[in-house]
Amino acid sequence: MRPRRPMAEEIDTEIAVIxxxxxxxxxxxRLAAEGRExxxxDPAEPGMGASYGxxxxxADYAVQPVGTPEVLKNLPSLLFDRNSPLAIRQAALPALAPWLLRFARQSLPGAAAANARxxxxxxxxxxAEWQELATEIGGAGILQHRGCLYLYETRKAFAAAERDMTHRRSLGxxxxxxxxxxxxxMEPGLxxxxxxxxxxxxATFLADPGQMMRRLAARLQAVGVRHIAQRVDRLTRTPGGVRLGTAQTSIRARTVILAAGAHSRRLAAQAGDRVPLDTERGYHVEWDMPAPRLTRPSCPTTRGFYxxxxxxxxxxxxxxELGGLTAPPSPHRVARLIEGARAxxxxxxxxxxxxxxxxxxIPDSLPVISASRAGSDVIHAYGHGHIGLTLAPIxxxxxxxxxxxxQTGIDLAPYAVTRF
Incomplete structure (x- = not known):
């Protein structure tokens, strides 16, 4: 006789955040603070993915979408130049083609302007939202109020920046x-x-994103939010709520918040929502040093890094780097960061x-923050691209x-899943 498999743990909760x-x-x-269960x-350690890296x-100043008329004009050279700040893994091109077509359309003048607004x-x-959150979790000292710099390495680039900055001023x-x-x-070490x-x-910045994430995770534990370190494989609507399945657990929730970042597309489809979500692979390189030479984040604009x-x-x-979730890191991209830093x-x-x-x-650089097409028992909260850290509290x-x-006090139509 075969031994019986152990019964999957059954969990009932008011809200499950994936x-x-x-x-x-x-x-x-935020939901726990409102008295919700x-x-x-998440199978990974809280906050130790892109939220840490x-x-x-x-970046309250980061109002430009990735796709703009200027980017569209230079898209072929940007995508196929291995040294470009915006690059694509060639093996991923067939799978990315539909996403790139949408991206091209969203880079046209009218769409880009609407996306920026x-x-x-x-x-x-x-x-203000981050100041409130950091204070709540004991991380106010990690939040630095020194502003941010875009660096222009030539006089020509500096002169050309006036138009961009005028546009940003028009957006507040x-x-x-x-x-x-x-x-x-301002920066004598530069x-x-x-x-x-x-x-x-x-602009403000976090002197230690990893430490801020640990403070946030500790606060969740302190207020009784349970972390189930398992990967959600299945999402099914039932008359009694939404059922989530992992390899070891079955969870029934009245409401599910889908906030799985780059891993959200498959579960969104199971909820009945087709979303053109793909993956940008981001990199960082670190040098340990007692004093890190600068007092604020500084971005050499032509190099595409901070x-x-x-x-x-x-x-x-x-x-x-557009390249999906499965390929290994690119040594070339790491080398480009090292080379750029040494420049x-x-x-x-x-x-x-x-x-x-x-x-x-997402092709339009806008997150998906809305209820599912089929009802508010599933709420989307992902697709923030480069400004996920910035937009977490809002x-x-x-x-x-x-x-x-x-009522939210903001028109949510631009971020609705129904826009696709």
Whole structure:
């Protein structure tokens, strides 16, 4: 006689959040604060994916979508140049073709302008929302209020930036264009930059994203949110609620928050929603050092990465590689980050470590924050691209409002799953 398989654990809960990145954790904490019973499901350590590996910027100035008329004009060379800040793994091209066609359409002038307005509406309260969240979880000291810089390595690039900054100002962004001498006074550890910089004075950043994620996870545990370290394979609607299946557990929830980042597309389809979600593979390289040479994140704009002063280290984070979830990290992309960092700081030695993670990318650069087509028992909260860290608290507030049936105070149509 064959031994019986152990019975799967059965869990009933009011709300199940799928995904323990910064979006999922912020949603779980907001819902728990409203007295909801919440469990969070993710096989990985909370917050240790893209939520940890990013540039640490609360980028309230990042109102431009990835797709713009300028990017569209240069798209062939960008995608097929191995050294481009926006690149594609050739083996992934057939699978990515439908996504790229949508991306091209969203890069046309009218669509790009509408997408920028929709991003600006979300990021407007990012700094205030993060200050509130950081204070709640005991992480206010990790949040740094020093602004952020875009660096222009030539005078031509600096002159061309005026149009971009005028557009950002029209969307409510505070920005100052500063000359090389002013930049040198602000960042004396930065070698001379010929063109100057754009300074975003209101921007904030996390001196240690990993530590902030650990504070957030600890706060969830303290308020009684259970973390089930399992991967959700199945999502099924039933008359009694939504049933989720893992290899070991069956969970029945009244409401499911789908916040699994780059892993959300399959479960969204099981909920009845086809979403053009694909994956950007992001990288960082770190050099351990007592003083990381800069006092604020600084982005050499033509190189597509940030120089990030973090606790005890300099992190160089960025570039975009479209390439799916399964391929190994690209040594070439890591080498490009090292080369780019040494172009700014020529004396950098061997890096201390490198990392790769996955960003959830939508062709219009707008997240999906809405109830499912079939009803509000499934709520989408993913697809934030490069600004997931920035938008975590406001996404959590919107998700809590949708869950409670409240007005959100913001037009959610641009972020609805029904737009596809």
């Amino acid at each position: 995904g323990a990145g910064v979006i999922g954790m912020a949603c779980a904490l 919440v469990v969070i499901l 990013n540039a640490g910027t609360i 929709a991003i600006a509406a979300l990021v407007a309260s990012a700094n 962004i505070a920005v100052e264009l500063i000359d090389p001498s002013t930049l040198a006074a 070698p001379g930059v010929e063109g100057g910089a754009a300074f975003f004075p209101k 120089l990030c002063p973090m606790a005890g280290r300099l992190r160089v984070a960025g570039t975009v 700014i700081f020529p004396d950098l030695g061997a890096p201390s470590r490198d990392w790769m993670g996955f960003r959830p990318s 996404t959590a507030r919107i998700v809590a409002d949708i869950t409670a049936g409240r």
